[in-house]
Every structure is written in C-alpha cells, then in structure tokens.
Amino acid sequence: xxxxxxxxxxxxMGLKVDGKYYSIIxxxxxxxxxxGAFVRYKLRDLRSGRVLEQxxxxxxxxxxxxxxxxxxxxxxxxxxxxYFMDNETFEQIPVPTDFIGDNAKWLKENDTCQLLYADxxxxxxxxxxxxxxxxxxxxxxxxxxxxxxxxxxxxIETGATIQVPMYLNEGETIKVDTRDGKFVGRV
Numbered sequence: 001x002x003x004x005x006x007x008x009x010x011x012x013m014g015l016k017v018d019g020k021y022y023s024i025i026x027x028x029x030x031x032x033x034x035x036g037a038f039v040r041y042k043l044r045d046l047r048s049g050r051v052l053e054q055x056x057x058x059x060x061x062x063x064x065x066x067x068x069x070x071x072x073x074x075x076x077x078x079x080x081x082x083y084f085m086d087n088e089t090f091e092q093i094p095v096p097t098d099f100i101g102d103n104a105k106w107l108k109e110n111d112t113c114q115l116l117y118a119d120x121x122x123x124x125x126x127x128x129x130x131x132x133x134x135x136x137x138x139x140x141x142x143x144x145x146x147x148x149x150x151x152x153x154x155x156i157e158t159g160a161t162i163q164v165p166m167y168l169n170e171g172e173t174i175k176v177d178t179r180d181g182k183f184v185g186r187v
C-alpha cells in the first residue's frame with residue numbers, strides 16, 4: 001500500500017479514502033498570508049460518480065491506488081452474469097448483472113468495452129461510446145415523414161428504448177450515442 005502526500009497530487013490520480021475509491025478531478029494548493037498552507041481538491045467517487053469537494057492541510061498523507069482501464073470484449077449474458085474476454089490473455093471474466101446496472105442496455109455482443117480497475121478490484125464497466133444496433137420494434141414510418149419531423153419510441157436489439165426520427169422502420173441499423181441514449185444516424 002503506497003502512501004502519497006498532497007505534494008504528489010496529479011489530476012486523474014487514484015486515491016483510497018475510508019475504503020472508497022476516488023480519482024482526483026482537480027486540486028489547488030492555497031497559501032494564505034496567515035496560517036498554514038492547505039489543499040483544496042475535488043474527488044470523483046469511482047463507484048457512484050458523485051463529486052466531493054474537500055480541503056486538508058498541506059502534506060496530509062493519502063493511500064494511493066493504481067487505476068487501470070482494460071479493454072475487453074463483451075461475449076454474452078447468461079441471466080446472472082455478463083461475460084467479458086480479455087483481448088490479450090483470452091481470459092473470461094464474469095461480472096454480476098447488478099454491478100453493470102444501467103450500462104447493460106448498451107452492451108451488444110462482441111463490442112469492446114472498458115473495465116476500470118483500482119489495483120485488482122473491478123469498479124465499473126463502460127460500453128463503447130457509439131454502438132450500431134438494429135431497430136427491433138417501432139411503429140411503421142410513413143411516406144412524407146422527414147428528418148425535421150418529430151420522434152417516436154423504438155426498441156433496439158439490446159433491449160433499450162430510445163427516441164428515433166419518424167421515418168425509421170424496423171430492421172434498420174442505426175448508430176446510438178451510449179452516453180445520452182440519443183439517435184446519431186443511420187448506418
């Protein structure tokens with residue numbers, strides 16, 4: 001377990017505080033005219049995504065954590081676990097369904113995802129930024145529906161429901177931004 005001081009802070013660095021994993025978003029060393037120097041910093045909780053603002057005395061020690069992002073291929077879901085394969089070692093890793101949470105609706109078999117580890121503990125699964133999927137269920141489009149028209153709900157092959165332009169039909173392949181669940185375009 002490596003300890004670091006506030007003098008070693010860098011943006012993006014991993015810390016373990018009270019058993020929770022954080023990454024440093026930004027920090028600032030403050031040296032007031034009176035009193036001792038202190039550090040004001042922002043941390044992101046790597047599990048919940050919450051951002052905390054903290055201050056501490058300069059020179060305070062923290063437990064350092066090595067953050068590693070590994071690219072893995074999503075293979076399949078057996079109902080309980082999602083299975084990912086390391087592209088280098090071909091090792092298969094099961095990840096519980098409840099651990100993946102909302103990101104499950106953006107996972108498509110054979111897509112490459114990023115798994116974030118703090119030392120050896122898995123903290124999160126990030127789907128690709130854009131996915132290409134087939135529209136499996138939507139109301140039929142009508143002749144004359146244009147790009148400027150409204151939107152309608154459509155179910156895609158991963159099971160998620162998104163808003164798509166009126167002119168799209170079932171069976172069409174589309175590109176979706178997984179960060180906000182928005183339709184990007186036809187493929």
